[in-house]
Amino acid sequence: xxxxxxxxxxxxxxxxxxxxxxxxxxxxxxxxxxxxxxxxxxxxxxxxxxxxxxxxxxxxxxxxxxxxxxxxxxxxxxxxxxxxxxxxxxxxxxxxxxxxxxxxxxxxxxxxxxxxxxxxxxxxxxxxxxxxxxxxxxxxxxxxxxxxxxxxxxxxxxxxxxxxxxxxxxxxxxxxxxxxxxxxxxxxxxxxxxxxxxxxxxxxxxxxxxxxxxxxxxxxxxxxxxxxxxxxxxxxxxxxxxxxxxxxxxxxxxxxxxxxxxxxxxxxxxxxxxxxxxxxxxxxxxxxxxxxxxxxxxxxxxxxxxxxxxxxxxxxxxxxxx
Numbered sequence: 001x002x003x004x005x006x007x008x009x010x011x012x013x014x015x016x017x018x019x020x021x022x023x024x025x026x027x028x029x030x031x032x033x034x035x036x037x038x039x040x041x042x043x044x045x046x047x048x049x050x051x052x053x054x055x056x057x058x059x060x061x062x063x064x065x066x067x068x069x070x071x072x073x074x075x076x077x078x079x080x081x082x083x084x085x086x087x088x089x090x091x092x093x094x095x096x097x098x099x100x101x102x103x104x105x106x107x108x109x110x111x112x113x114x115x116x117x118x119x120x121x122x123x124x125x126x127x128x129x130x131x132x133x134x135x136x137x138x139x140x141x142x143x144x145x146x147x148x149x150x151x152x153x154x155x156x157x158x159x160x161x162x163x164x165x166x167x168x169x170x171x172x173x174x175x176x177x178x179x180x181x182x183x184x185x186x187x188x189x190x191x192x193x194x195x196x197x198x199x200x201x202x203x204x205x206x207x208x209x210x211x212x213x214x215x216x217x218x219x220x221x222x223x224x225x226x227x228x229x230x231x232x233x234x235x236x237x238x239x240x241x242x243x244x245x246x247x248x249x250x251x252x253x254x255x256x257x258x259x260x261x262x263x264x265x266x267x268x269x270x271x272x273x274x275x276x277x278x279x280x281x282x283x284x285x286x287x288x289x290x291x292x293x294x295x296x297x298x299x300x301x302x303x304x305x306x307x308x309x310x311x312x313x314x315x316x317x318x319x320x321x322x
Contacts (some may be wrong), residue, residue, distance in 0.1 A: 020167040044276035047128055052109045054127040057093060059084075059112045060214055063242050063301045064133045065196055077265065079109035086110075092301040096150055097131040099293060100264070103284045109213040115213075116182040117142070123267040127283065133236075135184040135260035136318070138194035145320050146272055148282040149263040149310035154256030155185060157204075158240040159232045160225040161249040164233065174206045175231035178218030181211035181276045184260060185234040193258070197317055198256050228265050230282050235261070238302045261313055275321060282315060290322050 041097075047053050057065045067089055074085035086108055088096050094110070101108035111127050118130050121143025133153075138144050159166050166172055176215035179185040189207045193200060212218040214233045222230045223243075233240070237256065244250050264281055266274045287310035288294045298306045 003212050009297065040280040042273035042276045043128060044280055045304070046272050047106060047277065048102065050078075050106070052107045053104060054080050054083065054111060055096070055097045055101075055107050056113055056118050056123075056127045056130045058088065058214065059089075059099070059264050060216055061093075061133070061239075062216070063091055063238065064224045065089060070259075072234065074183050077109070078258065081109055082111075084110040084112070092297055093131055093133055094152075095297050095301075096294070097151065099133065099288060099297075100281055100284050103287070104280070109204040110126050115180065118265075119182055121267050122269050125271045127268070128270075128277065130265040132233075133262045134265050136196060136263055137184055138196060138211050139187070139192070140265070141196070141318060142319065143268055144265040145268055145278045146315075146318060147264040147266075147278055148289075148315050149261040149313050150285050150288070151262050151298055151306040152309045153236040153262065153306055155188065155234060155258050155260060155261050156237045156240065156256050157232045157234050158219070158243075158250045159239070159253050160222060161251045162225060162311055163231075169203045169257055172204045172232050172253070174208070175204075175283075176208040176229075177204070178221060178230045178233045180215045181213065184258075185213075185215075186211060188258060189234060195258060198258065203257060207322065219248070219250065219278045222250060225249060226296065231249050238306065259309070263310075263311060278320075286311075 012314060041049070052155070059065065059067045071088045076083045081084050086094070089110055096109045097110070105273040113126070117123075118132065119134065119140055134140070136149065140146075157169050157172060166175075177189060179189060186195055186209060188202065189204065189209050191202050210218070215233070216232065218233045219235065219240065222233045223256070232253065234257075239251070240250060240252060264285070266278050268274065285294070289307060293307050296308040298304065
């Protein structure tokens with residue numbers, strides 16, 4: 001072989017190798033199916049390959065999740081600039097999300113879409129999972145997969161501390177009650193709530209429902225005590241009690257009207273099979289129940305263990321996967 005032919009052969013081989021690297025790289029980076037119909041990677045593989053778990057959360061829902069005033073973005077974070085890092089948020093849900101991400105071997109990054117968008121499904125792959133104290137309901141099962149619950153909380157009514165008219169939940173029939181929009185409390189008041197495995201008694205009828213972006217907004221209006229805005233608020237017992245503990249003029253009326261099983265959720269229409277991610281996160285949550293991590297976090301934020309019933313919940317009863 002002549003020297004010229006040898007050089008041309010080497011050049012051709014190098015060009016071929018470069019083209020091969022480019023093609024393989026494009027396949028690894030692409031999230032779209034190939035021209036041959038190659039399926040999308042499953043959602044868990046996508047998260048692990050990216051190195052981040054993108055979590056939807058509420059930026060103003062203490063004690064569950066809250067933006068920290070004056071906090072700075074974590075250094076050397078893989079989170080994109082339109083996502084919050086763990087250094088910028090605090091709360092029970094935030095700590096749970098960070099622990100789940102850590103056990104997956106990735107970094108937790110946070111986005112804050114509207115609650116109605118989260119519970120409605122069809123996330124368009126903008127985030128991977130909701131870890132935001134979402135109650136498992138029959139309606140949501142139509143569009144979301146749920147993991148093993150990580151805690152439970154009773155739903156109770158609160159009124160202004162100076163109000164002696166309402167002594168039991170049934171006294172609130174026909175009254176103006178504040179709730180978060182598109183949440184289980186609103187569904188309870190309009191009679192549409194269905195909680196798998198939990199028969200419900202709707203003890204308040206014909207309520208005048210006032211929807212708010214968050215429970216905190218409703219509780220704020222209730223503290224005004226002017227008698228013209230709200231008669232009561234239906235929310236998580238832990239949320240209302242947190243307001244009382246810092247001196248807000250509220251009090252609980254009666255006992256729980258139902259119990260929420262709160263879990264992480266994944267969009268059924270995710271661009272990639274969501275089941276492996278649901279299964280893996282469920283395994284992690286079960287391990288966090290067993291090793292006491294969730295119990296410790298519950299006691300840290302709520303002063304009590306709200307995790308026991310969640311650990312015993314039988315996920316198979318939801319019949320999520322055919």
